Amino acid sequence: MEKTLQSELIYGGRRIKLYRDEVELPSGKKTYREVVSHPGSVAVVPIVKEGEVLLIKQYRYAIKGLIYEIPAGTLEKGETPEQCAMREMVEETGYLPRKLEKLGQFYPSPGVMNELMHLYKASQLVRRVPEIGTPPHEESIEQVVTLRLSQAVDMIRKGEIVDGKTICGLLWVVFGIPKVEQY
């Protein structure tokens, strides 16, 4: 446990806030912690049909490059993770899933940021938008691709998929996180 002595808001942005907190460690020593506050997010592994996954190729300004990702997005005010997952699926892929299963949830960067990401598997996809819609929030989606799950895992192995949530989601779905007895 670390006790917050003082919390200073350094920056309050549209999506993230940065705090610099003075804290007291269990030893009694004082130090500072920088925390990026984030409203939380969802990521969705969209299964087009048995053994096939849909990925998006997207420009990410933070890393100045195009990367393959599963559809994902930030929770909006008053939105449940399930609603957010459905919205992001339509916005980013043009498909609405008839089936949405929660796989789990995780912290992508717990050392820096409080973002909690909810991970889903989506299937029975129904096309909602004739072509990929215009994503809001100035997203730059370049391409939606359909791949065999085995191809996608091979791309992880080769270093062609380098997005953390996408690696988590694909491995989770491919290997199904079987029960203990099974391996």
Next chain:
Amino acid sequence: MEKTLQSELIYGGRRIKLYRDEVELPSGKKTYREVVSHPGSVAVVPIVKEGEVLLIKQYRYAIKGLIYEIPAGTLEKGETPEQCAMREMVEETGYLPRKLEKLGQFYPSPGVMNELMHLYKASQLVRRVPEIGTPPHEESIEQVVTLRLSQAVDMIRKGEIVDGKTICGLLWVVFGIPKVEQY
């Protein structure tokens, strides 16, 4: 591609920096991007013996809670990822690995942060510190635990392991990311 028109340093901390950049989108429209700049990091899956992994239980101020994680840390100036992996292993577990294999690298949060994390598997562990050393940087490691890999995967399934890099690393090692033909 998004063109940087102007970059403003909002905060320059010990480990992270926050920038607010004005950018021009491919459409010609202008917007702002918030980017957390991070020096990069490593994470290590330590294999104690065949089928057994070592995890640490650590307090994370950002999420105000204790979570299970694989050993990990931020790259120091002039340090290679391999050196960093070795240092973090000794600091956080007391063991130095005689064998270190690179599994891959990924961006934990490419929508917000440029952090690139290098992922390793460590084995043939040799005890260097009689008990767990005092971790520097005011880390709060509560406990080092040894688990069967199957147990660890079960903890992912049950939601008891909620750290992104740990989920990536454990699934990567457990399933070995076999070649395409194998599944």
